[in-house]
Structure formats: structure tokens, C-alpha cells
Amino acid sequence: xxxxxxxxxxxxxxxRVVWLGALLLLMLGFAxxxxxxxxxxxxxxxxxxxxxxxxxIYQPTHDQFGLLPxxxxxxxxxxxxxxxxxxxxxxxxxxVIATLPRQMQMIRQILxxxxxxxxxxxxxxxxxLLVPSIRWISGRPxxxxxxxxxxxxxxxxxxxxxxSINALDRVSVRWVEGSLALGATPDxxxxxxxxxxxxxxxxxxxxxxxxxxxxxxxxxxxxxxxRVLLPHGLLSPGAxxxxxxxxxxxxxxxxxxxxxxxxxxALLLLVxxxxxxxxxxxxxxxxx
Amino acid sequence: xxGQTWHRLALVGAVLVxxxxxxxxxxxxxxxxxxxxxxxxxxxxxxxxxGGIGPELLNTLVMVGIAALISLPLGLAGAIFRVEYRGAPxxxxxxxxxxxxxxxxxxxVIGLLVYQxxxxxxxxxxxxxxxxxxxxxxxxxxxxxxxIEALSGVPDTSREASMALGATSSQTLMRIVFPSALxxxxxxxxxxxxxxxxxxxxxxxxAGINVAVHWSWSMPGETLAVHLWYLRTESLxxxxxAEAAATGVVLLGxxxxxxxxxxxxxxxLKPRDYSRKSA
Numbered sequence: 001x002x003x004x005x006x007x008x009x010x011x012x013x014x015x016r017v018v019w020l021g022a023l024l025l026l027m028l029g030f031a032x033x034x035x036x037x038x039x040x041x042x043x044x045x046x047x048x049x050x051x052x053x054x055x056x057i058y059q060p061t062h063d064q065f066g067l068l069p070x071x072x073x074x075x076x077x078x079x080x081x082x083x084x085x086x087x088x089x090x091x092x093x094x095x096v097i098a099t100l101p102r103q104m105q106m107i108r109q110i111l112x113x114x115x116x117x118x119x120x121x122x123x124x125x126x127x128x129l130l131v132p133s134i135r136w137i138s139g140r141p142x143x144x145x146x147x148x149x150x151x152x153x154x155x156x157x158x159x160x161x162x163x164s165i166n167a168l169d170r171v172s173v174r175w176v177e178g179s180l181a182l183g184a185t186p187d188x189x190x191x192x193x194x195x196x197x198x199x200x201x202x203x204x205x206x207x208x209x210x211x212x213x214x215x216x217x218x219x220x221x222x223x224x225x226x227r228v229l230l231p232h233g234l235l236s237p238g239a240x241x242x243x244x245x246x247x248x249x250x251x252x253x254x255x256x257x258x259x260x261x262x263x264x265x266a267l268l269l270l271v272x273x274x275x276x277x278x279x280x281x282x283x284x285x286x287x288x
Numbered sequence: 289x290x291g292q293t294w295h296r297l298a299l300v301g302a303v304l305v306x307x308x309x310x311x312x313x314x315x316x317x318x319x320x321x322x323x324x325x326x327x328x329x330x331x332x333x334x335x336x337x338x339g340g341i342g343p344e345l346l347n348t349l350v351m352v353g354i355a356a357l358i359s360l361p362l363g364l365a366g367a368i369f370r371v372e373y374r375g376a377p378x379x380x381x382x383x384x385x386x387x388x389x390x391x392x393x394x395x396x397v398i399g400l401l402v403y404q405x406x407x408x409x410x411x412x413x414x415x416x417x418x419x420x421x422x423x424x425x426x427x428x429x430x431x432x433x434x435x436i437e438a439l440s441g442v443p444d445t446s447r448e449a450s451m452a453l454g455a456t457s458s459q460t461l462m463r464i465v466f467p468s469a470l471x472x473x474x475x476x477x478x479x480x481x482x483x484x485x486x487x488x489x490x491x492x493x494x495a496g497i498n499v500a501v502h503w504s505w506s507m508p509g510e511t512l513a514v515h516l517w518y519l520r521t522e523s524l525x526x527x528x529x530a531e532a533a534a535t536g537v538v539l540l541g542x543x544x545x546x547x548x549x550x551x552x553x554x555x556x557l558k559p560r561d562y563s564r565k566s567a
Contacts, residue, residue, distance in 0.1 A: 020365065021366045022366040022369035099299060113547060124532055128315065161305070186292050187291045187293055187295065246492070249403060277389050
């Protein structure tokens with residue numbers, strides 16, 4: 001009998017279609033990067049390699065493009081979010097793993113429901129409770145980097161808790177039993193075994209959460225105050241790369257000189273996200 | 289038992305987290321009680337107070353529904369290629385990096401790009417159709433991810449058994465792989481639809497922040513999430529906060545409904561006993 005070579009007709013068609021789908025996604029991804037690079041090139045053509053980019057004065061209609069306040073704002077807000085959210089998420093994960101293992105499935109479902117809460121709802125909550133509380137405690141306006149960071153912390157909590165539960169759940173029960181049988185207290189088992197062996201998955205979870213916090217726009221924009229000066233303290237209002245993009249798309253429509261600084265800001269965000277993707281790839285390699 | 293200090297601290301933290309979320313949702317519902325009514329659900333918004341969210345509700349359902357339908361085949365094709373055909377290792381690496389970067393891209397960047405290229409270059413109006421484009425671009429990599437996870441959940445032994453019986457690869461895909469991956473796929477699509485329902489940053493400059501008197505593809509189409517943002521930041525209407533809360537409650541209700549229904553369907557489709565099914 002002659003061996004069948006090549007693909008039957010239906011298979012070939014299917015192959016072509018799904019190949020095209022994959023290719024289209026790749027092309028769209030590259031097109032996004034290309035458009036942002038092209039916008040940045042146009043910015044350089046219009047304004048030269050503007051030294052003010054590294055400064056702190058942002059007046060795009062007057063050739064002043066200091067992006068430092070926004071970069072600082074993004075970093076500070078993300079930092080607050082992860083520093084506040086990580087211990088809380090870890091306590092949820094530890095409680096679920098060690099204290100309530102039978103309710104794990106239910107708690108996972110609740111958490112994945114909470115992940116789906118739209119970010120504007122967090123923004124609403126920040127405005128109606130967080131900002132007034134900060135105003136009341138500090139006597140300042142309340143719209144601040146701190147408010148932005150706390151809103152983000154609450155927003156990434158469900159995601160981070162879910163990922164932490166998954167990370168801790170991977171630790172073998174036998175190891176835990178072995179540790180307890182050797183006379184280690186539950187606390188010692190937790191610190192020296194469970195958390196210690198899952199530190200790389202936890203790092204990966206944190207990177208994903210940082211990515212989500214860095215890219216969030218609406219919830220932060222509602223509570224951060226939108227001031228374009230370099231913030232001098234957690235309680236002072238500020239802006240992040242994403243919130244400034246939101247504000248400036250309407251203030252600097254295409255055609256107005258300075259519009260392409262927005263493409264540059266978006267490119268910075270794209271590069272940051274790419275960096276995080278590569279970082280996650282690296283951590284996966286370490287954990288093997 | 290001794291030596292459980294950290295466990296107790298963790299318990300306190302966990303209780304704190306859940307109290308926080310219960311308080312947050314409770315606060316939202318509590319503040320919305322004054323305005324939430326059938327009238328609010330159906331009537332058009334008004335800056336004078338006593339408006340509603342009727343058009344926003346319609347826009348949200350139409351835009352999210354159509355965007356989800358368009359991005360489904362697009363995303364599935366990429367996922368099938370990635371899982372079933374793979375391609376060269378170098379290609380896989382590039383493909384994965386592009387898809388993860390694309391997936392984590394802030395949605396405001398997608399809003400900026402669609403604004404620059406669809407609204408300004410192509411001259412489409414700030415409208416429902418431009419908004420759908422933004423939602424499709426945003427949802428595409430997410431659906432690819434869902435597809436990849438669902439398809440990889442099917443064990444290779446099923447594929448090998450099917451091929452060994454003489455099925456072609458398309459028959460294997462359609463009759464073996466798809467049916468087994470369907471529950472995971474539907475649950476994942478529910479999550480992606482919930483994500484679309486809550487999207488606002490990509491829509492402000494593509495679909496606009498107001499609604500037209502007469503519904504049309506080429507007219508501005510504010511969604512519920514955008515309306516909530518607008519009410520709470522720009523609007524001067526009286527009771528804007530309560531109306532925003534009520535919009536939030538409706539939005540959360542929609543999200544919960546989509547998640548619940550898709551999980552139910554996924555659960556219902558999950559095969560239980562193969563031996564009883566006749567071939």
C-alpha cells in the first residue's frame with residue numbers, strides 16, 4: 001500500500017486558516033509597536049532630541065516635555081500598590097492553604113469573581129471613601145499618590161491572592177507533613193519550607209500584579225489629582241504615564257504640535273510591559 | 289497549638305481583605321438605593337437629575353456582544369495554531385512574547401492607537417463602531433490566551449488515540465479536541481466578556497462619553513463603565529454620586545450574570561461518563 005503523504009484537503013484548509021489567524025495577531029502586535037515607534041520618530045522630527053524630556057516641566061504646547069513627574073508617579077503608585085497588596089495577598093493564601101484547605105475551591109471562585117470587578121468601580125470607591133478619609137486625616141486635598149496606590153493595591157488584591165494560592169498550593173503535602181513530623185512548628189514549616197520553596201512562583205505573581213498596576217488608568221486617574229508637577233511626598237497630587245495619556249488625548253489632539261509626545265509615553269509603557277514579559281520568562285527558567 | 293503566630297496574623301489579614309471587599313460592595317449598593325429603579329434602567333441620562341442609563345445599557349450589550357463575537361474566531365485561530373501545529377521553536381518564542389506583551393498593554397494605549405488610526409486617519413466618527421474596533425483589539429490576545437489554556441488542557445493521549453484510529457488532524461480537532469476543551473473555553477470566554485464589560489479607558493476616545501438621541505452605528509456610544517467614570521469625574525448632575533453607584537451596581541450585576549451563566553454552561557457541558565455515550 002502506498003503511504004499517505006501530505007495533508008488531506010480539509011486539513012490543509014484548516015492549517016491555512018489557523019496559520020493566518022496566528023500571523024494576523026503577530027502582525028497586529030508588531031504594527032502596534034511600529035506605530036508607536038513611528039510616532040516617536042515624528043516627535044523627534046518635530047522637536048529634535050528635546051533635552052526637556054528628562055526635565056520636570058511639562059508644557060507640551062510650549063515645547064517642554066518633562067516626563068519625569070509621570071514616570072515617578074507611575075513608579076511610586078505601583079510601588080505602594082505592591083507593598084500594601086503583597087502581605088495581604090500572602091495572608092489570604094496562607095490562610096487558605098493552612099487553615100481552610102477544604103474551602104479552597106470556594107474561595108478561589110469568590111476571588112476569580114472579584115478579579116472581574118471593573119476598575120472604575122474601584123475608582124468610585126476610592127473617591128467616595130479613600131480620598132475623603134485621607135483628606136480628613138492629613139488635612140490635605142486627599143487626591144494624592146497615596147490614594148492612587150491604595151486603590152491599585154485593592155484592585156490587584158484578588159489577582160495577587162489567586163496567584164499566591166496557586167503558588168503555595170504547588171508545595172507537596174508530603175514535604176509539609178515531613179517537616180511537621182520532624183518537630184517543626186507550623187510557623188517554622190511555613191517560613192522555612194512553604195514560603196521558601198515557592199518564592200519564585202511568588203515573584204512571578206508579583207511581576208504580573210505590578211504589570212497590572214502599572215497599566216491601570218481609570219481607577220488611578222479618578223483619585224490621583226492629575227497635577228503635572230514632580231510630586232514631593234505621598235500626600236501630594238500627581239499623575240502617572242497612563243493617567244496623563246488619558247487627560248492629554250483630548251487636550252493634544254493630532255495636529256496640535258506636541259501630540260506625538262503621547263506616542264512616546266505609550267512606547268515607554270510598551271517597553272516596560274515587554275521587559276516584564278521577558279522577566280517572567282526568566283523566572284520560569286529559574287524555577288525549572 | 290504553639291508556634292502559630294504567623295498563621296494567626298495571616299488569618300487577621302485574610303479576614304481584613306474579605307471585610308474590605310464586602311464593605312466596598314455593600315457601600316456601592318447602599319449608596320445606589322436612592323436612585324435604582326426600573327425608571328433608572330430604561331430612561332436616557334440627564335444632567336438635570338432623574339436620568340437613567342437606558343442607552344448606556346443597550347450600547348454596552350451591543351458593543352461587548354459584537355466585539356466578543358468578532359474576536360472569538362480570530363483568537364481561536366491563533367490558539368489552535370499555537371497548540372496544535374506549534375511551528376518552529378523560534379517562532380513560538382516570538383509569538384509568545386508578542387502575545388503576552390500585547391495582553392499586558394495598558395488599554396489606554398490601545399485607545400490612543402485606535403483613536404489615531406481609526407478615528408483620525410480613517411475618519412471614522414467617535415462612535416459605536418470605532419468602540420467595537422477598540423474592544424476587538426483589546427480582547428484578541430485575551431481570547432488567544434484562553435484558547436491556548438483550554439486546548440492545552442486536553443491530554444495528548446486523546447489526540448494520539450484519534451490519529452491512531454485513522455482520523456485526520458482536522459477530524460481530531462473538531463471531534464476530539466474541541467468537545468473536550470469546550471467547558472474551559474466557555475468559562476474563559478465568560479471571563480473575557482466580563483473584562484470587556486468593565487472596560488473604559490480604551491473607549492473614552494473611540495466611542496465617546498455621551499449618547500445620541502437615536503441609536504446608530506456611527507453615533508457616540510457611551511458604555512456603562514464609561515458612564516460611571518463620567519458621572520464621577522465630569523458630570524455636574526445632582527445625585528451624580530448615587531447615579532454612579534447605581535450604574536456600578538448594574539455593571540457588577542451584568543458581570544456577575546455573565547460569569548455565573550458561563551460557569552453553569554461550562555459545568556453542564558463537562559463530560560461525566562464516556563462509557564455510557566454511544567458512538
